[in-house]
Amino acid sequence: MYFVGIDWADLHHDVAVLDEKGQELKYFTVPHKREGMEQLKQKLLSIDPDPESFACMVETKNGLLVQFLLEAGFPVYPLNPKVVDYRRKPSGAKSDPIDARLLANIGRSDLAQLKRLKPDAELIAELKMLTRDQDGLIQESTRLTNKLIACLKEYYPVALGFFSKPTLPVALEFYKCYPTLELVRKATVPEIAAFLKKHRHPRPNQTAISIWQKAHEPQLCARTPTVRAKCRLMLALVGQLEVVRKQIDAYDEEINRLFQLHSDSRIFASLPGAAGRLAPRLLAEWSDDRERYEDAAVVQALAGTSPVLFQSGKYRFARQRKSCVKPFRRAMHLFAFQSISQVPWAREYYDTKRSQGKTHHEALRALANIWVRVIFAMWKNRTCYDEATFIAARARHLNWAA
Structure with missing residues (x-):
């Protein structure tokens, strides 16, 4: 059995190979390219033609490097980076060669306690990536929502009370049509009601009256430069928020489709x-x-x-x-x-x-x-x-x- 420590990076990977006695057989660096991966494969197989004779230690279980190793038949053992940190010498010295050798040594001493990576089925792998990516989009939507609320508070705070939620589709359309207090004050109740009917608001007439009344109450007014600058930012945030929400909905459709295809969905x-x-x-x-x-x-x-x-x-x-x-x-x-x-x-x-x-x-x-x-x-x-x-x-x- 041979133990391969791979310190991965964006541009190149440092590789150290140890035998069962701890003797270093090879140390080399390969670029993060197709030819680099082929070099890695050939140098390992020059030691032993059987890929199962190697145990590859790497601080990740995702990425193109891991995918290449699995497709080439090499056993992969992903390690938590904290495990490597705990094994460092008291001096705290750290470099790519040191980490590669440290990974190989961990494999040599603790292989029985490590779990070999077994990839998910394709449907599960895609579903996992989609759900996690959608979570990222939802977090981005929350971030944009908070920025939109903060922006409106700076120059147009009354707009936050026009609708039950400032991120409703009808609310976002309203902000684009009436981006300032001055514009909404110029609108009549019938005009506002017609806008709400066009965007399928459930209570257009009552809401139009409520918006008109709130807009004509005495308000704290921002300075003209603030209104112009923050109005531009608000429109930019609304545009971004609409795109992200649309993509979240598209993710929902694809996630549900894949979920229904799996036998465990029930x-x-x-x-x-x-x-x-x-x-x-x-x-x-x-x-x-x-x-x-x-x-x-x-x-x-x-x-x-x-x-x-x-x-x-x-x-x-x-x-x-x-x-x-x-x-x-x-x-x-x-x-x-x-x-x-x-x-x-x-x-x-x-x-x-x-x-x-x-x-x-x-x-x-x-x-x-x-x-x-x-x-x-x-x-x-x-x-x-x-x-x-x-x-x-x-x-x-x-x-x-x-």
């Missing part, structure tokens, strides 16, 4: 409160490889729902797990929150934790920890959620514990 769609965006995210993060997780405890650790113990002398307490798959943790956290309004036992469990002094988020993590065990059993047995089955299993557990 399992996650049966979860109470998971309809819409949560069910595809749970499927994508959970995957469909039944051999991936030994038990529910592994999933609880990956999803960050199970706490970790911190103990020093007589000081002992449990705290939130920091090292986990963040999108998985977020999906489970949101699902637990949705379930307390849908499932009686979930509400009861949440209330019990709150009565014990737990914070809102601590109670949700505890509830999510329970849900992981429930979903794991459903996923393992390929069955849909049945509350009666869960209640009966909980009763048996309580009787056994008693």
